[in-house]
Amino acid sequence: MAKDLPTLEDVARMSGVSTATVSRALNAPKRVRPETLARITDAVAQLGYTPHFGGRALASNRTFTVGAVIPTMENAIFARGLQALQEQLSAQGVTLLVSTSNYDPDEEAAQVRALLGRGVDGMVLIGEARDAQVYTLLERRGVPFVLVWTWRPDCPWPCVGFDNAEAARAMAQQVLDLGHRRIAMIAGITRGNDRAAARVDGVRGALDAHGLSLPADRLVESDYSLEAGAEAARRLLAQTPRPTVILCGNDVLAAGAYAAIRDAGLSVPADISVTGFDDIDLAHVLSPGLTTVHVPHRRMGEAAARMLLAMGADGAAPDGVALQTGIVRRGSLAAPPPG
Amino acid sequence: MAKDLPTLEDVARMSGVSTATVSRALNAPKRVRPETLARITDAVAQLGYTPHFGGRALASNRTFTVGAVIPTMENAIFARGLQALQEQLSAQGVTLLVSTSNYDPDEEAAQVRALLGRGVDGMVLIGEARDAQVYTLLERRGVPFVLVWTWRPDCPWPCVGFDNAEAARAMAQQVLDLGHRRIAMIAGITRGNDRAAARVDGVRGALDAHGLSLPADRLVESDYSLEAGAEAARRLLAQTPRPTVILCGNDVLAAGAYAAIRDAGLSVPADISVTGFDDIDLAHVLSPGLTTVHVPHRRMGEAAARMLLAMGADGAAPDGVALQTGIVRRGSLAAPPPG
Numbered sequence: 191m192a193k194d195l196p197t198l199e200d201v202a203r204m205s206g207v208s209t210a211t212v213s214r215a216l217n218a219p220k221r222v223r224p225e226t227l228a229r230i231t232d233a234v235a236q237l238g239y240t241p242h243f244g245g246r247a248l249a250s251n252r253t254f255t256v257g258a259v260i261p262t263m264e265n266a267i268f269a270r271g272l273q274a275l276q277e278q279l280s281a282q283g284v285t286l287l288v289s290t291s292n293y294d295p296d297e298e299a300a301q302v303r304a305l306l307g308r309g310v311d312g313m314v315l316i317g318e319a320r321d322a323q324v325y326t327l328l329e330r331r332g333v334p335f336v337l338v339w340t341w342r343p344d345c346p347w348p349c350v351g352f353d354n355a356e357a358a359r360a361m362a363q364q365v366l367d368l369g370h371r372r373i374a375m376i377a378g379i380t381r382g383n384d385r386a387a388a389r390v391d392g393v394r395g396a397l398d399a400h401g402l403s404l405p406a407d408r409l410v411e412s413d414y415s416l417e418a419g420a421e422a423a424r425r426l427l428a429q430t431p432r433p434t435v436i437l438c439g440n441d442v443l444a445a446g447a448y449a450a451i452r453d454a455g456l457s458v459p460a461d462i463s464v465t466g467f468d469d470i471d472l473a474h475v476l477s478p479g480l481t482t483v484h485v486p487h488r489r490m491g492e493a494a495a496r497m498l499l500a501m502g503a504d505g506a507a508p509d510g511v512a513l514q515t516g517i518v519r520r521g522s523l524a525a526p527p528p529g
Numbered sequence: 530m531a532k533d534l535p536t537l538e539d540v541a542r543m544s545g546v547s548t549a550t551v552s553r554a555l556n557a558p559k560r561v562r563p564e565t566l567a568r569i570t571d572a573v574a575q576l577g578y579t580p581h582f583g584g585r586a587l588a589s590n591r592t593f594t595v596g597a598v599i600p601t602m603e604n605a606i607f608a609r610g611l612q613a614l615q616e617q618l619s620a621q622g623v624t625l626l627v628s629t630s631n632y633d634p635d636e637e638a639a640q641v642r643a644l645l646g647r648g649v650d651g652m653v654l655i656g657e658a659r660d661a662q663v664y665t666l667l668e669r670r671g672v673p674f675v676l677v678w679t680w681r682p683d684c685p686w687p688c689v690g691f692d693n694a695e696a697a698r699a700m701a702q703q704v705l706d707l708g709h710r711r712i713a714m715i716a717g718i719t720r721g722n723d724r725a726a727a728r729v730d731g732v733r734g735a736l737d738a739h740g741l742s743l744p745a746d747r748l749v750e751s752d753y754s755l756e757a758g759a760e761a762a763r764r765l766l767a768q769t770p771r772p773t774v775i776l777c778g779n780d781v782l783a784a785g786a787y788a789a790i791r792d793a794g795l796s797v798p799a800d801i802s803v804t805g806f807d808d809i810d811l812a813h814v815l816s817p818g819l820t821t822v823h824v825p826h827r828r829m830g831e832a833a834a835r836m837l838l839a840m841g842a843d844g845a846a847p848d849g850v851a852l853q854t855g856i857v858r859r860g861s862l863a864a865p866p867p868g
Contacts, residue, residue: 236662276602
């Protein structure tokens with residue numbers, strides 16, 4: 191369906207300069223005199239010229255695009271971090287292209303291949319768990335990549351994130367300190383999602399250290415949606431004795447749990463406490479406010495952009511960046527009800 | 530930074546078939562015998578082969594990618610519609626690449642050029658208001674595009690959306706029917722955002738029909754964030770007499786207004802009513818629930834995908850698709866307080 195495309199030569203002819211000058215204007219505009227740059231910019235706009243991927247990549251090995259594959263756009267979990275990543279890249283003239291995998295490892299691998307096929311200069315992927323072939327592909331192509339939303343001391347790849355297990359452990363510890371013993375958890379689907387699995391591990395670790403366990407009937411895995419979170423909470427609320435607290439794998443699940451608790455005629459935190467993970471807008475607007483793990487989404491996105499740009503510039507493998515999470519105490523977590 | 534890339538020939542050699550068979554396996558896998566397809570798929574994975582954009586596009590004029598430029602990923606406004614668009618495209622083997630413009634028309638134009646430079650088969654853009662050069666560029670390139678989140682009877686481009694003005698007018702009409710007369714509005718920034726502007730027009734239209742107006746001090750434009758929405762609401766709450774209702778340009782602004790109202794020691798809806806627009810998760814979890822305009826985000830995304838795929842197939846200019854919005858009544862809207 192493509193028509194004849196305007197060329198670099200067409201732009202040069204219309205603006206009365208050499209193709210080298212046009213090329214310089216597109217790649218390093220500060221090195222071109224303002225009036226010349228204005229003429230070239232006008233010609234580019236009038237002709238509808240866009241730098242041809244092939245030629246530009248061959249000329250400079252750079253396409254000035256970075257690809258990111260995220261599990262979903264359906265909720266706001268990844269929104270703020272991605273936005274910060276995009277803004278930081280954009281400030282350096284790099285366009286971020288995002289695609290989604292629906293939490294499906296095969297789909298993620300396909301999206302990585304599609305983005306590599308579009309000639310991205312770098313890639314951002316969420317978490318660490320994926321088929322070794324994806325890592326092999328990225329390394330064989332020599333395309334720098336950064337893993338985000340995850341960090342652990344011995345991660346073999348460049349990562350910018352936080353210790354999901356440790357953050358969940360700290361939250362479970364607070365819950366234990368308040369006297370809770372009948373502790374339930376609504377986790378994300380752990381298969382193929384190392385962040386969800388690490389959060390379960392963290393909760394288990396805190397309970398183990400107190401001689402407690404997380405029995406199978408007190409752990410429900412759930413899609414990350416309000417509706418699924420509410421359904422998972424209904425199953426937990428039907429148990430006798432009822433759990434005194436529900437630790438949720440993220441804030442969306444916690445918001446679903448609030449709805450189920452309200453529908454059951456119970457109240458947060460008088461009858462049952464709830465905690466979340468992420469500290470997205472939902473956590474602020476729930477009533478009572480949600481006690482949750484604050485994830486520094488903006489700093490994570492910015493740090494990932496900086497790391498990726500540095501890798502593109504010098505090719506060295508950087509150290510991972512570990513960001514601190516914190517627990518934000520709001521009204522949803524209190525001591526368990528008596529009895 | 531790119532190393533020597535594996536070629537179609539490498540894949541053919543390793544899997545013991547012709548390059549034509551490899552090409553068919555990549556473009557129409559159902560036309561290849563399962564055992565042959567498995568051999569080729571293995572070879573593709575082992576070699577880390579990805580179809581080369583240039584060759585593939587020249588061979589078939591299709592890159593099996595669609596680009597979307599959205600204003601922001603920072604909140605969940607566009608999340609559900611984009612996700613539905615992505616799922617529908619993905620079911621047809623098409624990858625959606627999303628980039629963001631930060632509500633900046635120049636930035637949007639740059640992102641459109643970047644995506645065209647990556648060789649997308651089609652584009653999805655939000656709303657109708659943009660520089661004519663962007664439309665000229667898209668038409669000159671012969672790349673099909675669909676506008677979403679907007680629909681009006683005489684829109685000259687293919688659009689899938691809803692009548693923003695009419696939806697806002699209907700909400701304002703409900704507010705008037707309940708007896709409100711001191712009506713305020715927190716709108717999105719209208720410059721360069723035809724959806725935000727249309728929602729203001731709709732509210733004005735309903736008030737005009739009742740001989741009322743929306744004076745300048747009762748209309749605050751605000752960035753779409755919780756914090757900015759709260760700040761805008763504080764300005765409105767400081768007025769004497771106070772408005773009895775705040776119509777918000779979207780649910781994020783409404784959530785911000787709730788926070789400001791609570792901080793002022795007032796209650797929704799006893800002291801002041803609040804309405805939203807979008808019906809995203811936030812609207813469900815606010816307490817009381819938010820009365821808002823329900824936008825059929827999933828159906829809009831799916832319809833946009835179908836339209837784009839049909840345009841790609843036959844090149845005909847389709848009719849626009851107008852989806853119905855509806856008002857969801859929850860607890861945040863009541864009659865004005867006496868006096």
